[in-house]
Amino acid sequence: MTTSQRESHASPSAVVNQPPAHRRWVMLALGTAAQTAACAFVYGMPYLIPSLRSAEGLTLAQAGVMVACPTVGLLLALYAWGAATDRYGERWVLAGGLGLATAALVGAQAAHGLVVLGLLFAVAGAAGASVSAASGRVVLGWFPPERRGLAMGVRQTSTPLGMLVAAVAVPPISAAHGLPGAVLFVAVLSGVMAVLTALFVVDPPRPAPTAKQKDEKPASPYRGATLWRIHGASALMVWPQFTVGAFGLVYLTDVRHWPAVAAGQLMACGQALAAVCRIAAGRWSDAVGSRLRPMRWLAGAVAVLGAVLAAAGDSAVGVVLLIVLTGLSASTNGLSFTSVAELAGPGWAGRALAVQNTGQNLTASLCPPAVGALITAAGFGSAFAVAAGCALASIAVLPPRVPTTD
Template sequence: MNKSAAPTPGDTGRKRWLMLGLGVAAQAVACVFVYGVPYLVPELRSTEHLSLAQAGVVISAPTIGLMAALVAWGAAADRYGERVVLGLGLALSTLILFAGLMVHGLVLLWVVFFLAGAAGASVYAASGRVVMGWFSAKERGLAMGVRQTSTPLGMGVAALAIPPLAAGNGISAALLFTAVLTGVVGLAVAIWVVDPPRPAKPTADGAATKPPSPYRSPVLWRVHGASALLVWPQFTVGAFGLLYLVDVQHWSVTDAGRLMAVGQLAGALGRIAVGKWSDRVGSRLRPMRQLALVNGVLMLLMALCALWPSWAADVVLIAACGLAASTNGLSFTSTAEIAGPHWAGRALGVQNTGQNLTASLTPPLAGELIVVGGYAAGFGLAAVFSLAAVFATPSAHRAETPRPDPAPAPLKT
């Protein structure tokens, strides 16, 4: 296909689902690495002779690299296009992971994992952008909901593959698996991803100009803030739901893990359903506000169940797992739509940075609160964050102005 020619409507109809599939695959393989590294802790301690604290430093490196590079990759996607950023980022990730097969020790492993996380940040910045560009406003909620299932998919692959590979053949086997997976998806991206059409805004002399920054108004900052607030209850439930079932509800670890897996499945399906709902009502922010309120109520119920345990807590926990992450797709979709195609990459980079920062802070801070005040205090604080997000989310009529999709402009070569 000639990359310099704009796709016809028929091309768009045929290709948008391929672009969605490639975006999901790219994000999923990035998650396999980021969420698979913690499963290397036993081998880091036994074969690399690291203390638990040192192993913790190593497994934090991918997330630090991710946050350090997100905005830069987003700016690159705005300027050079999604295909270049996705292909380059995955290629760099593959090479860095292969280099990791030959290094040992705290410092070198930290550097490799940091660089691999930074390279993988390209996927977080550009995969959502390519999905947004290929789907019309009537389907973007559904498309981004499907794209958001890449996180639990990647986490599931990591949980199934990394522990046995590392236990049986060492850290190198786990890194080799991740490198091959990343390389295969990177090759597919390089071959098949096509940059979505971008609108051109003509000036008086006929040249295209870039629209002003969307950050001149507080709307995008409020969306970023609300989504970061909603990450806290999501990671509170994800990090401590299993322990709550064991400590308070007296489940076995195996049965508690199975129930949490059901909750994660509900969460993946919830993202798709919520995205479709937002398409039907023609708004991302109104459902986001309503779900923030529901999440707040569920967290309050979890706090009450921690004080007065009963069978109802199991039902509430499943509902909380299903809905706590359901706003992610809405916040990403609204961010890209409000920012517009010329600023979406950077805006999605900022969005991802805020969410990952909150995700990094939640387990240690919420864990300390639970140690001091019990599970009721931990879930209670999560309720406060959810309810705060209701007020932080901008009103739909102020942030969302329905408009027709722009006519395609010629794609960059």
């Protein structure tokens, strides 16, 4: 498909004049950095478990509840932030949400007790949800259709980057300065990005409404099943991603008998591969003028690799398959987000991305306990086989075509 053909299928936001290239990349950098800062807290909470247990005297189960609090807050607030983004724009939603998250984390730095800390962490997670709803719109609004896949692929590296920042920084800071020092670190990250987004983020241009559009609300893109099918397929792809991400290290230590440090280093390589795969998948989708075709092929590859890994047992090839699967299972994330935003259009993109995030985070919350129980009952092979089945099911759930890109 040629560039002109791709543009003919673009969403309404693509018809406005595009800005200078350097401004687009500044917006991409700011959106990625803002999401990385939010992810460092929300998904970096497990690295606070030793400090939570020693400083607050929590049991492992209580510490696990604390780890879940930011995600609970995020899930409850995502749609509201998406609606605010659609109505008021991206800049102040980003800055306001990050500012509120900073305030909650500063409060948590001086707080004590399971209830008070849990509430503050939940508030910080709910405030940080603004980034998930708004930063994707910033990226997609500034980039033309033939560059959106690459741009969203870069932006979606923020999740592994945030986890990497937390993994590298939180344990030594906790060891040196305790729980308050670690919480202050993520608060500073959030505060810095609140200031930078307030100063430098510019809301992307939106098409001027027609006289009829001024009198009518944008039609809901949820009147058909297409968006719901993309949401469902992307949620299914989260299952293999979190199966290998959450239990890959355990597989290496318990099945392959690797030292924990070496296993952690290898899984870090897998996360780096995941970031590269997201960027490459986005670029591929731009080149072929489709988001869903690459998603189908990648989901098929994940299904095949998961099935082979399930059959590999404790053989050495399982290590290679595990790391490749860690990268590929994360590769479709940016494709689904881009397709959702393009299909929803500028009037609904914030809410649609919020629904997309909600489905993915619900799956991410359900996957670890369910997979842990499955591994305990039936072994790693069964868990990898279920992951392969979810990837295969996502292909069937995906719609055959969408009018914006395919």
